[in-house]
Amino acid sequence: xxxxxxxxxxxxxxxxxxxxxxxxxxxxxxxxxxxxxxxxxxxxxxxxxxxxxxxxxxxxxxxxxxxxxxxxxxxxxxxxxxxxxxxxxxxxxxxxxxxxxxxxxxxxxxxxxxxxxxxxxxxxxxxxx
Numbered sequence: 001x002x003x004x005x006x007x008x009x010x011x012x013x014x015x016x017x018x019x020x021x022x023x024x025x026x027x028x029x030x031x032x033x034x035x036x037x038x039x040x041x042x043x044x045x046x047x048x049x050x051x052x053x054x055x056x057x058x059x060x061x062x063x064x065x066x067x068x069x070x071x072x073x074x075x076x077x078x079x080x081x082x083x084x085x086x087x088x089x090x091x092x093x094x095x096x097x098x099x100x101x102x103x104x105x106x107x108x109x110x111x112x113x114x115x116x117x118x119x120x121x122x123x124x125x126x127x128x129x
Contacts, residue, residue, distance in 0.1 A: 017041060021048075021074060022104070022112060024127035033123060035116060037079070037102075039070055046070040050083055050102055052116070052123070059119065061085055061100055077106035083118055 019039045026033035033054040040047040046069055050061040061083035073079045083100035090096045100118025104127055107113070116123040 021070070021079070022127040022129060024104075024112075024125040026123050027126050035123070035125060035127075037127075043067075048081065050116070052118070059085070061102070061118065063102075079104050079112075083116065 018041055020036060021039050022035075022037040024035040024037070025031040033052065035050060035052045038049045038051070040049065045067050046063075046065045048063040048065075048070055050063070052059045052061070062085075063081035063083060065081065070079065070081075080101075080103040083102045085098045085100075087098035088096065089098065100116060102114075102116050102118075104112045104114030104125060112127040112129070114125050114127070116125055
């Protein structure tokens, strides 16, 4: 009976792990802002989390897209998405609040850089895979 329960648990669990797509920093003499882009292992959709660590604390953003769309973007040399938070909302005036925009592109050598616009700030990013 124990082996049947264990086999059921193993079959139901995922053998895959989340994938870190990019580790980014804001270029500075003493880099203090870091961002990590992670693609979750999900069978039905692409779910991306963007974690920004800075002196003021840590912020987490997320994006959900069609399955395979994130990988296709990265292979094509870019990644753009609306960076949502748990507080993201659109008011009666049409303004979307507590949301950011993430956009990076590869140069001719394959190095990625771009911007994160969020929390009233512009974060220039230099990213590595």
